[in-house]
Amino acid sequence: MAIIEVKKLSKTFKVKLKEKGLIGSLKAIIKPKYKKVEAVKNISFEIEKGEVVAFIGPNGAGKSTTIKMMTSILYPDKGSINIMGLDPTKDRKKLAYQIGTVFGQKEQLWTHLTPYDNFKFFGAIYDINPSVIEKKIDEFRELFELDEFINTPVRNLSLGQRIRCEIVASLIHEPKILFLDEPTIGLDPVVKENIRTLIKRMNKEYKTTIFLTSHDVSDIEKLCKRVIIINNGQVVLDDSMENLKYHYLNKKLVDAKMKEKINLDDEEGITILKDKGYNLKLEVDITKRSVADAIKLLDPDKIIDINISNVPLEDIISNIYKNKE
Amino acid sequence: MKKYLFIAKSQIMSNMQYITNIFGGFIGFTLILIILFNLYQYLYSDPNELINGYSMHQMIWYVIITELLWSILGGSKMSKKIANDVKSGNITYNINKPYSYVGYCLASNIGDLFLKFIFYTIFGMVLGIFFVGHFPNLNIISALIVIVISFLALVISILFITSIGLVSFFIEDASPLYWLYSKFILVLGTIFPIEFFPVFMQKILIFSPIYVVSYGPARLFVNFNYVDAINIFCAQVIYIFACYALCSFIYGKGVKRINVNGG
Incomplete structure (x- = not known):
């Protein structure tokens, strides 16, 4: 149980409104205005x-x-x-x-x-x-x-x-x-x-x-x-x-350090988040593409170092906030 | 009841941490009494002369008691505390505890003035002896009765000021109301006894809070009699119940309107 x-x-607050400056302050005293905020x-x-x-x-x-x-x-x-x-x-x-x-x-x-x-x-x-x-x-x-x-x-x-x-x-x-x-x-x-x-x-x-x-x-x-x-x-x-x-950790982040500069464009399921020449950051939507696809795209022979991680929970939550706004 | 005693006790323990603040207040108290002492010396050409039934010595003791009651109270701080708690949102911790909020205010404020009551009373008596040279005619029993009635006067003042503070639930800043109340007590209930005012005002003042919070205890101290003591005591008991009910009513209405800042 x-x-x-x-x-x-449900809870609604009545919030007093005030126009800017001294005149606004005077108006707020003489004729106060309120707005309702549905908290x-x-x-x-x-x-x-x-x-x-x-x-x-x-x-x-x-x-x-x-x-x-x-x-x-x-x-x-x-x-x-x-x-x-x-x-x-x-x-x-x-x-x-x-x-x-x-x-x-x-x-x-x-x-x-x-x-x-x-x-x-x-x-x-x-x-x-x-x-x-x-x-x-x-x-x-x-x-x-x-x-x-x-x-x-x-x-x-x-x-x-x-x-x-x-x-x-x-x-x-x-x-x-x-x-x-x-x-x-x-x-x-x-x-x-x-x-x-x-x-x-x-x-x-x-x-x-x-x-x-x-x-x-x-x-x-x-x-x-x-x-x-x-x-x-x-x-x-x-x-x-x-x-x-x-449900929400269906994205992986791939950080790669390259031997030489490569030019990449966004593809379906792979988004370039950062491209600083030798340093690249990709986001892979694993419902559409695999991490291996992203590595192939980078060319494994040119990779010096690579780090594959989950999207931080903080970002997931921020996205939920944004998407539902 | 036990928890309210504990609230008062905790407040006393808390005040003991900065006890020296009390002694700082003695300076202002002494200055006011010196000014009033000079005023009465000017008014009374002969110390044995009676004006409206009061000798100069009685007048000095009268004002010592009314000033003591006002200084011990520290009403401005009391009224601001509730307003600040409402504005800052700190009220949240006081209204979801298993006690009556009005009872909490009363108990903590009694605790708050307990040490001041002791030290100010001793200091006031020493100062009175210095100015006048002798105590009014009181025996131990009548002195104890005056102490009890003075304490009840403070309890009523606390409840009055709490009711003013609680208006903050509706208007956020109740300081103008406190200002009016404090000036009412100061002008009509501190410097001169009720007998000094025109007859029509005396009739009004005798039914006002001044009778129970300042005039009554001070009058008893300078001219004690059991009939007055019983009358004042009964009036104080009625006031305490009425003021507590008023505070509970304002709180009951106000708490439903509370809008805690920051969520």
């Missing part, structure tokens, strides 16, 4: 218990609006959301006990308190017995490797350390579902990898359902088995990561 059910969800249009999906789902899309696609409706921060205009049998618009408090949220660009920790005091605070607001909170803190201290800074005020922590603490604060009440809105934003590659490992471990050890938005394709590739792509407020793709790669 689905743990999250979203049906025909989310009639979207539906279901998520099963224990799934790790990437909910992605370009900026302004409606990701955060959807997450905020699911976490009872925003009220939908139309449609319904059912999370473990609860309606976020009516059962806000009950739902709070079942879910955890991390918004990478916002802070929920008390900056002048230490992570330890913060965790005690979050435990108390979720009505957890003090002895149980202590046990949970010990558990997370080990799991998330917090020993080094658990007694340092949050304001003195690095961004990576703070995000780790933000995640722990969201997990202290053992939520069944964790909503992560760009949790790795602004982090360096090592810390990102660290956070991903922790998210994976959390899903494995606590069977926490994870709903993740991120612009970082590595987050999606390494964590999620299912991808929902949203653009212009609509779901444009809802598929497994495996299918996404299978």
Whole structure:
């Protein structure tokens, strides 16, 4: 049975318009004008218990609006959301006990308190017995490797350390579902990898359902088995990561370094992406032509070095965004 | 209830990290009192003279209490915090937690002014002794009652300012409303007791928030009697329930309109 059910969800915002300059500012005071922005249009999906789902899309696609409706921060205009049998618009408090949220660009920790005091605070607001909170803190201290800074005020922590603490604060009440809105934003590659490992471990050890938005394709590739792509407020793709790669990874990139210059033109199934004389980059549509055809076209005797790779997932996703616009 | 005590406790612990800020505020507080002390010296040719039932010493203690209540409150910061949370989108983390947002605002603001309440009260009493030379006629019980009523006055002020802050859900910037409220309290409820105003205004002011947030506690401190104490206490309890209901109403309406910036 689905743990999250979203049906025909829509949300429209009223945005104030202002013409340029001082006169525009005055006009906006005297006679304000508004435009309606349809942030989310009639979207539906279901998520099963224990799934790790990437909910992605370009900026302004409606990701955060959807997450905020699911976490009872925003009220939908139309449609319904059912999370473990609860309606976020009516059962806000009950739902709070079942879910955890991390918004990478916002802070929920008390900056002048230490992570330890913060965790005690979050435990108390979720009505957890003090002895149980202590046990949970010990558990997370080990799991998330917090020993080094658990007694340092949050304001003195690095961004990576703070995000780790933000995640722990969201997990202290053992939520069944964790909503992560760009949790790795602004982090360096090592810390990102660290956070991903922790998210994976959390899903494995606590069977926490994870709903993740991120612009970082590595987050999606390494964590999620299912991808929902949203653009212009609509779901444009809802598929497994495996299918996404299978259906969309039908192009190969061939980078070749040549002994001598050769002149090539686009052919059916083979596109010249870059031609710098001795260095060539071709894209091969393997549904139409084979990689061997491309190599033959280059003349194998003239090749010094060659590299054959898949089109990066990032490009695939960008193409899906563009094609559905 | 336990979680709200924890919210207040966490706020106190947080404020302890920059406790010296409180002492900085003593400078402004002292300057205002020096100015008012000189004003009352000018008004009272004889310190034993009574103007509208108040001696000069009573007037100085009166203004010390009303100024204390206003300085401890720090209402401008309180009102701006909600507006900033709405504008920046930080409100998101406060409205999906298992507590009442109004209760959270009340508890965190009580925690916020708890240390100020202690330090400012001590400082204000020392300053009063310096200016006047002696305390008003209070025994331990009446002093405790005045402390409780002063605390309730602050609770009502917090709720008033929270209700103003919550208007940010509708108009984004509620600072003009706060400005009006602060000037109302400052002009009509801080410098002079209600008895100094024309009779028709006195009748209005006695039913206004000034009675419960500034005049009441200060009046009790300079001229304590149990009948006034009971009247003020009852009025404060009514105000607390009414203001809490008002905040909950505004929040309930406003939260449905919230438009978190950046998605």
